[in-house]
Amino acid sequence: MSTHQKLIDSARHLIQTRGYNGFSYADVAEEVQVRKASIHHHFPAKSDLARAVVEQSRAVIVEQTRTLGGGAFDPVEQLRMYTGYWEKCIADASAPFCVAGMLASELPTLPTDLAQEVRAHFRDLSNWLEIVMTRGAQLGRFELQGSARQEAEAFMAMVYGAMLAARAYGDPTVFSDIVASGLKRLAPAGAS
Amino acid sequence: MSTHQKLIDSARHLIQTRGYNGFSYADVAEEVQVRKASIHHHFPAKSDLARAVVEQSRAVIVEQTRTLGGGAFDPVEQLRMYTGYWEKCIADASAPFCVAGMLASELPTLPTDLAQEVRAHFRDLSNWLEIVMTRGAQLGRFELQGSARQEAEAFMAMVYGAMLAARAYGDPTVFSDIVASGLKRLAPAGAS
DNA sequence: CGTTACCTACCTTCTAGTAGGGTGATATAA
DNA sequence: TTATATCACCCTACTAGAAGGTAGGTAACG
Numbered sequence: 001m002s003t004h005q006k007l008i009d010s011a012r013h014l015i016q017t018r019g020y021n022g023f024s025y026a027d028v029a030e031e032v033q034v035r036k037a038s039i040h041h042h043f044p045a046k047s048d049l050a051r052a053v054v055e056q057s058r059a060v061i062v063e064q065t066r067t068l069g070g071g072a073f074d075p076v077e078q079l080r081m082y083t084g085y086w087e088k089c090i091a092d093a094s095a096p097f098c099v100a101g102m103l104a105s106e107l108p109t110l111p112t113d114l115a116q117e118v119r120a121h122f123r124d125l126s127n128w129l130e131i132v133m134t135r136g137a138q139l140g141r142f143e144l145q146g147s148a149r150q151e152a153e154a155f156m157a158m159v160y161g162a163m164l165a166a167r168a169y170g171d172p173t174v175f176s177d178i179v180a181s182g183l184k185r186l187a188p189a190g191a192s
Numbered sequence: 193m194s195t196h197q198k199l200i201d202s203a204r205h206l207i208q209t210r211g212y213n214g215f216s217y218a219d220v221a222e223e224v225q226v227r228k229a230s231i232h233h234h235f236p237a238k239s240d241l242a243r244a245v246v247e248q249s250r251a252v253i254v255e256q257t258r259t260l261g262g263g264a265f266d267p268v269e270q271l272r273m274y275t276g277y278w279e280k281c282i283a284d285a286s287a288p289f290c291v292a293g294m295l296a297s298e299l300p301t302l303p304t305d306l307a308q309e310v311r312a313h314f315r316d317l318s319n320w321l322e323i324v325m326t327r328g329a330q331l332g333r334f335e336l337q338g339s340a341r342q343e344a345e346a347f348m349a350m351v352y353g354a355m356l357a358a359r360a361y362g363d364p365t366v367f368s369d370i371v372a373s374g375l376k377r378l379a380p381a382g383a384s
Numbered sequence: 385c386g387t388t389a390c391c392t393a394c395c396t397t398c399t400a401g402t403a404g405g406g407t408g409a410t411a412t413a414a
Numbered sequence: 415t416t417a418t419a420t421c422a423c424c425c426t427a428c429t430a431g432a433a434g435g436t437a438g439g440t441a442a443c444g
Contacts, residue, residue: 003389021213022301024433038390040435095296104360105297106288108213121346122360143372153357157370158346165345168296168314174197178349181338195423216399229425232401391440398433406425414417 001016004042004055012053016097016147018052020106020114047111054117058124066129068135076187083159083179090163091172100125101160126152142186151186158182162184196234198224204245208289212242212298212306239303242295246309249291250316257320260327267328268379275351275371278317283364292317293352318344336363343378350374 001009010031014023025046029036043049068078089095102123107115129152136142145153159179166175202223206215217238221228235241258268258376281287294312299307321344328334336343351371358367 018301019211019213019298021211022298025435026432034389034392036434037392037436041389041391044435046434054322066292069384077279087224096300100313100360101278101356102297106211106214106295107359107362109210119362122357145377149204150369150373151204153366154350154370154373157352157353157357159349159353161349164293164296164356165314165349167299168292168311170311175340178346181342181346217401218398226423227425228400229402229426233423236401238400386444388443389441391438392417393437393439395433399431402429402432403427404425405427407430408421409423410419410421412419413438414415 003032003034003038007034007039007042007049008052008056011049012056012099014094015050015053015102016095019102020046021109025107047114050110051114051117053099054103054114054121058117058121061121061124061128065124065131068128068131072168073137074141075132075136075139076141076183078132078137079155079183079186083183086159086163087172087176087179089092090166090175093172096167097163098160101163104160122156123146126156129153136187143188144186155182195224195226199231199234199241200244201250203241204248204291205287206211207242207245207291207294208287211294212238213301216270231376234299237303239306242302243306243309246306246313250309250313253313253320257316260323262322263327265327266333267324267331268333268375270324271328271375271378275375278351278355279364279368279371282358282367283363288359289355290352293355296352314348317347321345321347328342328379335380336378346348347374347378357369 007028010028011023014027014031018027025036028039028049032039039049043052067073077121086098091095092123100118103110103114103118104122107118110118126149130148133142133144133151133155137144139146141166142151146154159182162175162178163183165178199220202220203215204217206223210219212281217228217231220231220241224231231241235244259265278290282289292310295302295306295310299310302310318341322340324346325334325336325340325343329340331334334343338346351374354367354370354374358364359369
C-alpha cells in the first residue's frame with residue numbers, strides 16, 4: 001500500500017480513537033514509520049489530512065447511495081448491514097467510532113474547510129437513510145412516525161448516540177442493544 | 193461569585209464548545225481575567241478542573257434522582273423537562289452540548305480520574321432515566337419495547353445523538369425534531 | 385532534467401506545570 | 415491591644431516539551 005494511503009488510514013484510526021485535537025503528526029509519523037516532514041509532503045496541513053479521511057468515507061456512502069438508484073433492495077436489510085458494520089467495528093475495537101461523528105463533536109474547533117467536509121458527510125448519510133426510509137415505508141416494512149427525512153435524522157442520531165454510550169460504558173454490547181431496539185421499533189415485523 | 197466557581201463555569205463552557213483537548217488554561221485565564229498560575233492554585237492539574245465541572249453536573253442529577261424517591265411525579269413531564277432544558281440551552285447557544293457527552297467522545301484520551309468521573313455521570317443519568325421509565329410503564333404512560341434499563345439507554349443515546357446532529361447541521365431545530373419524535377414514540381398518547 | 389518521495393535540521397508558538405514572591409485577612413499570643 | 419504567625423489568593427517569571435509547519439537537501443525514476 002502506498003505511503004499516501006497508509007497516512008490516511010493511520011489518521012482515520014487516530015481520529016476515531018482520539019479525535020482531531022487529540023492526535024498529532026508525530027503520532028501518525030510513528031504509526032506509519034516515516035518522518036513528520038514526509039507527512040507534510042503529502043498533506044501540507046493537518047486539516048488536509050483529515051479532509052482526505054472524510055472524503056474517502058463520503059465516497060463510500062455516495063457509492064452506496066448510487067447503487068440504491070435501481071430501487072431493487074430490501075430496506076430492512078440495508079439498515080441491518082449499516083448497523084451491523086459498526087457493530088463489528090466496535091466489537092473488535094478496530095474502529096470504535098465513526099470518524100465524522102468524532103469530528104462533529106469537535107466541529108467548533110475545526111478549520112472551516114474540514115468542517116464543511118464533515119457537514120457534507122452528514123448530508124450524504126442522511127440522504128442515503130432517507131431513501132431507505134422512503135422505500136421501507138412504500139413496501140410497508142417500516143412504521144414511520146414522521147416524514148422519511150425526520151426518521152432518517154432520528155435513526156442517525158440513535159446510531160451515533162449508541163456509539164457514544166458504548167464508548168462511555170466501555171461496552172460494545174450497549175451499542176448492539178440500543179440499535180436493536182431502534183430497528184425493532186422501526187420495523188416491528190422485522191423479518192429480513 | 194468566587195473565582196473558584198468562575199473557573200469551573202468557564203471550563204464548563206469551554207468543554208461544551210471545544211472539548212477537553214480543545215481548550216487550555218490560557219483560554220480559561222482570559223475568560224475569567226486571572227493569570228494562568230492562579231488557576232493552578234485552585235486546580236493544580238487540568239484534569240482537576242474538568243473533574244470539578246463533571247462533579248457539579250453529577251450533583252444536579254443525583255439531586256434530581258433523590259427527589260424522585262417519593263414516587264409522586266409525572267414521567268412524561270420529567271422527560272419533557274429534561275429534553276426541554278437542553279432544547280433551550282442549544283437554541284440560545286448558551287450550552288450547545290452536554291459536558292459529559294463531549295468528554296465521553298474523548299474518553300480514550302482523558303486522564304483516568306476524569307474518565308472515571310465521566311463514566312459515573314452516565315451511570316447516574318441512566319439510573320435516573322430508568323426510574324422514570326419504570327414509573328411511566330407502571331402508569332401506562334409509556335409503551336416500552338424492552339426493559340426499563342434498555343429504554344433508558346436508548347433514550348439517552350437518542351438525546352446525545354440529537355445533540356451531535358444539531359451541532360453537525362448547525363441547526364438547533366434538528367435537536368428538537370429528533371427528541372420530539374422520540375418522545376412521541378415512547379408516549380404515543382403523550383398528554384401531559 | 386524534472387518530478388516524486390523522503391530525509392535532517394530547524395523555527396515559532398503553545399502547552400501544562402513550577403518556583404517563588406507579595407498582599408491582605410484572620411487567628412493567636414504577649 | 416498590639417505583635418506575630420498563618421493562610422488563601424493572586425501575581426511575575428520561568429521551564430521543558432510538544433505542537434504544526436518550513437527550508438533545503440538527497441536519491442530514485444521516467
